[in-house]
Amino acid sequence: MHSSAVLVAAALAASATTTALAISCYNATQCTTCETTASLNSAAQAFCSASGWERTNFLPWGNAQIMLEGSLDSQQTCLQGIANIVNQCYGVRDGGIFTFTSPGHNARLDVDFCSCE
Structure with missing residues (x-):
């Protein structure tokens, strides 16, 4: 019985450190004025530097x-x-x-490639 309790405790501890990730693409495809992948990479570097990832944030690019x-x-x-x-x-x-989602962190990171204007 003691070893079962240890196994359950170990399983619970492992699940407490689990990270969940999910990617979903927008439904929209009609915009034609979009940034290039190189430009989006530069935007990512700018956004993720200077602790931009630590709190709610916004970067127009x-x-x-x-x-x-x-x-x-x-x-x-x-x-x-x-x-x-x-x-x-x-x-x-x-x-x-x-x-x-991970212990202590929950986030929704939204990247819009295009402007429809």
Whole structure:
């Protein structure tokens, strides 16, 4: 019985450190004035530097914009989140959303590639 309790406690401890990540692309595809992937990479560098990933933040970048609600756990997560959105959604949709959850951090990172104006 004692070993079962230890196994349950170990499983609970492992689940407490689990990180959840999700990428979803926008439904929209009608905008034509979009930033290039190189420009979006520069925007990611600007946004994720200077602790922009630690709190709710917004960066307009030409025809694009990056918005963060909440906080991420690191600059690397910020850069990877934006890169994942660009890799999965660019050329297919007008942007995407990266949802991040880990102990102490919940965030919604929204990258809009285009302006429809």
